[in-house]
Amino acid sequence: MTKNIEEYYAPWVKGIPMYISEHIELAWRKPELHRMMSNENPVPPSDKVLEAMFKYAKMTNRYPDQGLVVRSKIAEINGVAGPQNVMIGNGSSEVYDNIFRMFLEPGDEVIQHTPCFGIYGLRGTLLGAKMVSVPMLYEDHKLKFDHDGLMKAVTDKTKIIVIPNPNNPSGNFMDPQHFEPFAKLGIPLVVDEAYIEYAGLGMSQVELTKKYKNVFVTRTMSKAYGLAGMRFGYTIAHEDTLKQVAGSLLPWNVGTIPMWAALAAFEDTEGLAERVKFNNDAVDYISEALSVIPGFYVMQSKANYILFDCGETGKTGKQALEYAETKGIILRGESKKYGSDGWFRVTIGSKEENELFVNTMLEFFGVKK
Ligand SMILES: Cc1ncc(COP(=O)(O)O)c(C=O)c1O
Missing domain, CATH: 3.40.640.10 (Type I PLP-dependent aspartate aminotransferase-like (Major domain))
Structure with missing residues (x-):
């Protein structure tokens, strides 16, 4: 009797799908969107x-x-x-x-x-x-x-x-x-x-x-x-x-x-130094600009992304993501944790994108500039 292909798979691999990052797929299909979700570098190669x-x-x-x-x-x-x-x-x-x-x-x-x-x-x-x-x-x-x-x-x-x-x-x-x-x-x-x-x-x-x-x-x-x-x-x-x-x-x-x-x-050590400076300045800019929002917590980042917990603002991370999407910005959602549903993450974008993101968040959380 021939056995079914399913019986030949190593048991622990069964049902593992191909890895697909939905937001990266979307960003390639719609290049006009702002890719602020995958910890990429916004600056092209030198x-x-x-x-x-x-x-x-x-x-x-x-x-x-x-x-x-x-x-x-x-x-x-x-x-x-x-x-x-x-x-x-x-x-x-x-x-x-x-x-x-x-x-x-x-x-x-x-x-x-x-x-x-x-x-x-x-x-x-x-x-x-x-x-x-x-x-x-x-x-x-x-x-x-x-x-x-x-x-x-x-x-x-x-x-x-x-x-x-x-x-x-x-x-x-x-x-x-x-x-x-x-x-x-x-x-x-x-x-x-x-x-x-x-x-x-x-x-x-x-x-x-x-x-x-x-x-x-x-x-x-x-x-x-x-x-x-x-x-x-x-x-x-x-x-x-x-x-x-x-x-x-x-x-x-x-x-x-x-x-x-x-x-x-x-x-190209200069190329790296420029990218690092641009990024670290942008992390400071976004972190400072958004820390004025009451109940909005910014995790201090030494990388090219920033994690937020907006749970105490009364809004969820998912709502922030959805609002950003209306402005063409893709952010990264995070699961509910530590009793808060307010987690989300942004990746540093170009100067214009970072400004757009900050203004979009201030608007969403009802804080005047
Ligand atoms: C902690 C960490 N390690 C590794 C990677 C991915 O690295 P690579 O593109 O070299 O596979 C990422 C990408 O987001 C990451 O966050």
Whole structure:
């Protein structure tokens, strides 16, 4: 008797759909909309980066190498020994995937600190892992890391602990002294530094990778460097660890254009500085402009997005999103949490978009300029 295809799927993958980000799909269909929802960079690539893209586009009849030049540059920027400490991927999402698949077996536990980036859960679940979500603390209208809570969640089934720093969507950092106790456990610890450049590499936990073989620092070119569409991310870790973990890489997983575009972006330090300054000024502008709204709480952000809780204004986050949509602005909704239905997030846009967003919110919450 032939069996049905359903009976052949690995049980833990059944029913997992293709990942579709509805708001990104919408934004591509309607380019006139203001994309203030996906933590993208509003500034297009610099001429230097574009030149590298065109130069290497002409060589795309050839296979890429394993990114030796760009990996060496990453090592140099981060003060680690060399390319042997760096593994690259098709965005940092692929990098966690590679790390996860080298450690996880069905039934293993992955600890995450919620609210957080959703891809950890998607990739962990695909591998049959159980996601253990430890909520951040919400005190004095501030979201705080709960390092004790994270530590208490560790069991003998914990195979990965992932801590985004700064976290998305809260935008804040965990105090640096709280990382080492996790590193000392020996359990693979992924510190996701997707937004680190906005605060500067001085905030990085990369030094831990020199001391602990179980620490991975992951990064992306999708945010401060403004290359989300290129798909380039990387991890920095101990040489011995990467020797094993890089075994999970698909051959030629990073294309020729992304790896040389990334190198050009690393070399264009002025381009990065401009983007970081523009972003950080805009975060200050929006945070200050909206903090005048009574009952409206702004989470202090060190990244390119800001999280709000408008629960005490009597309006919901969903209503704020719907009102913004009438002005062509796409924002990001957040689930109800900590007894409030007022959560939503904005991503920094162009100067005009940020002004439009501020005016739209002041209007919606009935505050005169
Ligand atoms: C915390 C965090 N890590 C990683 C990413 C995605 O990175 P990539 O585009 O490199 O896959 C995001 C994107 O929003 C993020 O918020």
